[in-house]
Structures are given as structure tokens and as C-alpha cells.
């Protein structure tokens with residue numbers, strides 16, 4: 001039976017949010033996890049763009065379509081907060097990560113962090129990453145059952161250690177840090193959300209301690225390098241990318257024009273968060289691209305030709321712009337399966353979305369995955385069609401928030417150019433060395449209970465190309 005979330009204030013002219021709450025706390029959580037797009041379409045047909053129900057243990061208002069997404073993400077009257085929304089899922093493991101900060105404090109951190117993502121920095125990260133990419137991909141063993149997801153995950157994690165941390169690790173230490181990092185990420189999806197030894201939540205808390213200890217141990221050396229640079233004792237530093245070409249060094253050095261810098265504690269919190277923000281998202285993007293390129297071999301060939309046409313094995317940063325096919329496939333893959341499928345916000349003061357009254361305390365969810373599949377905004381939305389992003393078609397131009405895999409507003413992904421650079425560089429290297437395929441009728445079984453991933457690891461037939 002339909003019920004309203006809360007009566008709007010008298011005389012406000014606002015409408016109440018309709019919905020079917022379902023069983024308190026549980027509501028439609030399982031159904032949404034099983035079939036997020038189907039459930040969103042059903043809800044939209046029944047109630048329109050703004051509807052409520054119990055989801056993930058909270059009264060949740062799901063707001064569909066780019067117009068509602070814009071209201072929430074642009075957040076003009078500062079009614080939507082990130083911290084209390086995201087903390088529920090990842091708070092204890094990613095304490096004071098930038099995405100969990102809000103308003104003035106967030107802006108202060110964001111201005112400093114921006115210094116670690118300038119173009120000179122990105123060039124330096126790309127150079128630092130290149131040897132690791134080639135080495136990792138060269139080591140792949142072709143065969144009929146090559147698990148793409150597992151190999152990409154391994155590769156991006158190894159790259160993260162090199163490019164993010166910039167610290168030489170022996171095998172044991174690398175395994176310890178990688179393991180801690182994986183446990184911290186996994187803990188966010190724990191069913192038992194308090195520390196029982198051996199279970200996910202507990203392992204996540206232990207992992208956080210390992211990561212903190214690791215970064216605090218290496219921090220003084222990074223600070224020293226940064227200090228040496230500012231004192232002018234580090235020669236040959238490219239402008240804006242110096243002391244070290246890793247993110248850790250960049251965060252230690254980052255300074256705004258008016259002299260604002262991160263404390264040691266900030267650097268550690270942001271490093272742990274950035275590792276998480278970068279790793280799974282890039283892995284999912286590359287795996288999705290590999291999936292569609294296996295299903296649409298004509299696109300795989302087109303991209304390979306484009307890569308070979310570059311005429312050099314290692315692209316420079318500016319060469320990435322010439323990969324127009326890779327760019328379209330990346331955009332379409334991010335549309336089909338945005339790695340962050342929904343963006344939660346907590347309403348901190350009474351507000352309205354598209355004329356609906358939203359009371360303080362409500363959890364609002366912007367469902368990016370189902371937004372990308374709305375027939376109201378996208379022609380033939382469930383079909384993989386990179387051509388929608390050609391200059392002639394640009395179907396995403398229909399609305400600024402129609403295609404928003406990186407979010408928008410103050411919290412828009414700070415690593416989006418980094419992600420593009422990493423994804424394109426890796427794919428370019430893979431295309432030059434391998435061809436891959438899946439059986440004609442293969443459909444990947446997706447796990448959508450957390451960040452999406454293929455349950456079977458995406459097995460493909462991988463063949464090495466003749467030199």
C-alpha cells in the first residue's frame with residue numbers, strides 16, 4: 001500500500017514523497033540488489049522520479065533521472081551531506097577520507113588535494129606506471145580460461161603500490177599491505193557490522209591499523225624529500241611533479257597558493273581512501289571494457305588498429321587524446337556499468353527535490369546505474385553502442401547529469417583524468433599483445449550486492465598476437 005514519507009509543511013506547495021515502504025529496515029533491499037535496473041524502472045513507472053522505501057536499514061528516498069541527480073549533487077542549499085551517508089558503509093575503515101568530509105572542511109581539503117592531480121603530476125604518474133604495466137601484462141599466460149577480472153585486479157593493485165605509495169617493498173611486506181587493503185575494502189560489505197574476530201568487520205578494523213602503521217612509518221621520509229625539494233636541493237624535478245612521482249609524495253608536498261598543507265594525519269587518511277577509490281573503480285571499468293570488447297570483436301579490432309596506428313609501444317600523455325575509439329568504449333562501458341552504481345547522501349535539513357518535500361534525516365540515493373539505463377533519456381539503453389559518444393550523436397549531451405559515472409558537484413571524482421590515463425594506457429598495452437574472446441552466447445553473471453564484479457571472474461580465451 002502506498003504511503004507518504006512525511007507530510008510537507010503547510011503552505012509550502014510541496015508534494016509528499018510517495019512509496020511502498022515494505023518490511024521495516026529490510027524493505028526492497030534484496031530485490032534492488034538482485035535487479036537494480038528492473039526495480040528502478042518499476043518504481044519509476046509507479047511513482048515517478050522521487051519515491052521512498054526501506055533500503056539498507058534506513059528510510060531511503062531514491063531520486064531518479066538526471067534532473068534529480070543535479071539537484072542532489074550540485075547541492076545548492078547544502079542540504080545533502082556525504083559523511084553521514086558514506087560512513088555507514090565504509091566509515092571505520094576509511095576514516096576522514098575526503099569523500100566523507102563535508103562543506104567548508106571538504107572544500108579546504110579538496111583545494112589542497114587538487115595539487116596532486118594537476119597535468120604535470122598526471123604525466124609523472126603515467127611515466128612511473130609504464131614499466132609496471134608492461135611487466136604485468138607481459139607475464140599473462142594465454143589460454144582458454146583466462147580470468148580477466150582477477151588479473152586486472154592484481155595488476156591495478158601492484159600499480160597502486162608503485163604509483164600511489166612509491167615505496168620499495170619486499171614480497172612479504174607487499175603481500176601484507178595488499179592483504180590489509182583488500183580486507184579494508186571488503187569490510188564495507190560485511191553483513192555482521194560489529195567486530196567479531198575472524199569476520200569481515202573485525203578484519204577491516206585490523207587492516208586499517210596495518211595501513212595506518214605502514215603510512216606513518218614511511219611518512220617522515222616522504223616529508224623529508226618534499227622539504228628538500230622546496231629547499232631547492234632536489235634537482236631535475238619536473239614542474240609540479242617532484243620529490244617523488246607518487247601520490248604519497250604529492251600529498252606530502254601539496255600546497256595551495258595561500259600556503260595550506262595537509263597534516264600528517266590528513267596525508268595518511270587521504271592515502272588510505274585514495275587507494276580504495278582508485279583501485280576497484282579502475283578494475284571494474286577495465287573488466288567491463290574487456291567484456292564488451294570480447295562480445296563485440298569488431299570493436300576490439302577497431303581499437304587494436306587505433307593502438308597500432310600510434311606506431312610506438314608506449315604512448316605519451318598527449319597521445320591518449322588520439323585514442324578516440326578507446327575513449328568511446330570507455331564512456332559506453334561506464335554508462336552500461338558505472339563502478340559506483342549509487343551515490344548516497346544524508347539530508348541534514350528539510351529540503352525539496354523536484355517539488356517533493358524531503359525531511360531531514362532521510363537517506364537520499366542517486367542511482368547512477370539505473371539512471372544510465374533510463375529509456376526516457378537514452379535510446380535503446382540496454383544495448384552496448386559506443387557510437388552514441390561520436391561527435392555527431394553525443395547522446396550524453398541531452399542533460400549534464402545524464403552520463404555521470406564520476407558523480408558531480410563538489411565531490412565529483414578528483415581522479416577522473418587519472419582513471420582515464422590508467423585505463424587507456426593499460427588497454428593500449430593489452431590490445432597490442434593479445435586478442436580475447438568469449439563464447440557467442442556468454443553473458444557475465446554480475447554480483448551487484450556491493451561494487452559490481454563478475455562472479456565468475458570473466459573467463460575469456462586469451463591468445464597472444466603474432467609479433
Ligand code: HEM
Nearest residue numbers: 098099277278281282285340405406407411413414415419
Ligand atoms: C573509472 C574509475 C573511477 C570512477 C568510476 C570513480 C567514481 C567516483 C565517484 C562516482 C565519486 C563521487 C562519489 C560521491 O559523490 O559520493 C568519486 C569520488 C572520488 N574519487 Fe573516483 N572514480 C574513479 C577513479 C578514481 C581514481 C583513479 C582516483 C584516485 C587516483 C579516485 C579518487 C576519488 C576521490 C579522492 C574521490 C572523492 C572526491 C571528493 O569527495 O571530493 N577515483 N569517484
